[in-house]
Amino acid sequence: MSRKLFYNLRIQAAEGGVRLSFYKSTPLFLSGSENGQPPMIRIYRKEEPAFSFNEDYGEYFDGLSPEQAEILFEGAMDAGNGRKYTYVDSLAKVGSTYAYWVSSDRGDPPVGPAAVRVRDAEIWWPQQEIDRRMERLSAMYPQLVTLKSFGRSVRGADIRGLLVGNAARRAAFIGLIHPGESGPELIIPAVERLLRDNGDELAHAGLAILPAVSTDERERLVHGHPGYLRTNGSGVDINRNFPAEWEETDYSYGLDTSDPDAITYRGPRPCSEPETRAVISFIHEAKPRCVFSFHCLASICGPAFFASKYARNDQAFSERSLPLLAAYTKGFYGLEDRPVRMSYACSSGSLPAWLYKELDVPGFDLEWEGEERSRITHTDKTTRELLRDYQDRHYQGMLSVLRELRERCEFD
Ligand SMILES: [Zn+2]
Structure with a gap:
């Protein structure tokens, strides 16, 4: 040859x-x-x-x-x-x-x-677009918006977020813990619209957003890597790397979190990854009342809320969580009457588990809500039309959560 x-x-x-x-x-x-x-x-x-x-x-x-x-x-x-x-x-x-x-x-x-x-840059935003929009918001609303760096990725990219409005009652929104999933395309337009149309709300309750955590591998998808990516640049699943019963091996999806070859690998030690540490410093700085972390696939997620499995029998936790989730669900579906979808599915080492165990803050992964029309996200067929609809619904959900925070915190 x-x-x-x-x-x-x-x-x-x-x-x-x-x-x-x-x-x-x-x-x-x-x-x-x-x-x-x-x-x-x-x-x-x-x-x-x-x-x-x-x-x-x-x-x-x-x-x-x-x-x-x-x-x-x-x-x-x-x-x-x-x-x-x-x-x-x-x-x-x-x-x-x-x-x-x-x-x-x-x-x-x-x-x-x-x-x-070849992906649509309107559906899979390049990091440049995320940066441009966050910089624009901090320049347009200097009194209300602070742009901050919370760390760097494995390959050295800046992991930045925004702190918006009232600092005492914040809801946090986190994206791309898993690079092939969702975050910036839903979270950033909602914040833009909130500042434009409902800025008054932000005097009473605020937001903190960290829209693109696993930015390195997201960029590979933006630039054409064909298949699903879940780990960071070092092959670690960020949602298994948090210091919350980290050493307890999880076997979800037929995989083993102690296996370095698995896409759910938890890493060599808790917080070994710079992306995990960036999320932790973001949470310590923002001190949110609740946290929503966006998952599912191809830039879309729905209002199916996954809480820490350790919270399963904690009555106080569900009493605190349900009004927030009901507010999100109601905002998301508008006039349609839909039940709250919540399950205790988040494993050891996940962000919701860490929020629950270490900070006693209600935290949720947002996953696919089972709607047929968003099944197309599973095979990367998300359309601009579907994205626009979900952007609108998450905006309404976010606004509804802010109003709930305002009411429940009235007597703090
Ligand atoms: Zn995920």
Whole structure:
């Protein structure tokens, strides 16, 4: 078998298309051009419509061959510094998943596949967009909004949040504890609208938001990583890394939290991850009366509230929690009369477990509420229309929680 003439094939979905880069491998780089002729490079692309987010993973692409692929490009290319090639596929479609390969006319085996899923930047916001919106709010409402850094991610990204309005009665909203799930696209528009339309409320009850905790791996999804991602950049599940019965192994989803290969790995020790520590310093600073942490999938979650399993038989906890959850549910559904959905499902090492055990603060993961119309989020088919509807509903839920906090704290 002849040598592969290229290596380090990288791929990124970005504005305007899919960007490929790859390098001449050592033999090609050292031999230079053959008979004075540069190699003719071929770039192959194959759409993979069968790939399904959260049902298929990276292994889907293993062993795929370019046999039925289309040739996107064929010809000589200029190499940067004599070695690096780049190519932009501007015909890639949003919502599609593709595999790419590269080879030349020298009979070398193709390099690849490199896989990418092209996502809608209106549904999966890049970190830049999150930063831009939070900075704008702190500039527009300097009396009401404080933008603050609470730590850095494994790869050094700033994990920032906003403290908004009344500091004595705050509700906290946290996003992207799990990178493939939800947060900024629901939380930030709600805060924007609250400041614009109902700023008076914020004198009586306030908010604290930390919309993008696992920002590193979220960015990989924004830039086209095809499958679901759950852990941070070090392979740790942040929702198992909190110091709340951390050493108690949890076996949810057929996985084992002590197993470093599992996507629910709890980490080498409690609070080992900078993202976990950022959430903790955010909570210590915000001192919220209640905490809502957004989960489910592909930028959408519903009002199904998961509390710490340790709170199961605690009457006082449910008495304190239910009015808040009833307020959220009522706001979310408006005139429809819906029951509160609450279960004691959050495991050892989770944020709700830590809030309950260490701070005695009601904290909840928000999960899928079982509506058929939002089932599409499970396979990354969230539409702009569905997102707009959920943005509106979470805004109403948030407003309703603030009003509940105002009333219940009247006599504090
Ligand atoms: Zn989750």
